Amino acid sequence: MAKKTQRQPLADDNLGVATWSVFLRTHAALVRTIEREVEEATGLPLSWYDVLLELNAAEKGRLRMQELAARVVLSRTRVSRLVDDIESAGMVERQPDPDDGRAALAAITDLGRKELLRAAPLYLGRIQDHFAAHLTYQQLRAIRDGLEQVLAAHEHTEP
């Protein structure tokens, strides 16, 4: 009846926890490395890239601050100050929302698009080198589909 789980009851003795653990460790290692390398190579912090990417993909290249915050991955709760910084660098500009005087729009500028296009291949290259290159097509699909399920379930529960 004695089982090996007795020896180390808190560790990776079950598949779900082991998967979660490697998920955390991989994120910590890769995000830091890629962030540093992209900033070294382009001068653009990854958080700026994140904002410019979302604005560029949006209708008319602009979004309300709230929507921008919802789409961005890296600096969620800092968007207002982040946009300040990127605006100082001339890569976005704030515009009033014609439909709602309370809202503010952040719009990507020509310089912003230029910088985004310059940085993009470098970022994509790092993702390829550090992440995708080590996985097979089947593994990539399994990870993408699996995590999409997890994320969908999460968005279903949390508002």
Added chain:
Amino acid sequence: MAKKTQRQPLADDNLGVATWSVFLRTHAALVRTIEREVEEATGLPLSWYDVLLELNAAEKGRLRMQELAARVVLSRTRVSRLVDDIESAGMVERQPDPDDGRAALAAITDLGRKELLRAAPLYLGRIQDHFAAHLTYQQLRAIRDGLEQVLAAHEHTEP
């Protein structure tokens, strides 16, 4: 010759980038939620749990600060101050290293083990609910194995 990549050259038009993207989004969403829920339920910050878990698993329940920093996932560069805080709460204690006067050992106390054992089932439950429950056995294995490959490759390149 025209291809659809022309339309949206920066977005998720390739599997590697799409997988990376959902990887980032899942991490951002889940870590925040689980962190909050575990702290609410146990009073123990996840960063403390992280430290206690590694110390508990280590030989004699203690590690040199450097080794602890290397094993911890959440607050890598903060270990010294983190151990200060956990020490104030009586869950770890610093000990001199008999073999090297420069080094310091962090050792888990009885209270630390008690708190860890109390928090563990709650943390594991959240991992199950928010993460593992939404994946099949096959998906969990694919994610675990895939990310382990990625991490191994990373540790092979970066020292």
Added chain:
DNA sequence: AAAGATTGAATAGTCAATCTTA
């Protein structure tokens, strides 16, 4: 000088309070 650890100073991230418009 170099390794191990801690600390100071700067940036990033979070939560609640505030200010403006609907």
Added chain:
DNA sequence: TAAGATTGACTATTCAATCTTT
């Protein structure tokens, strides 16, 4: 009053500087 955004104040994270021991 409530929604949208910004700001203040607090905590977390990081990097370089420092202090001690080898």
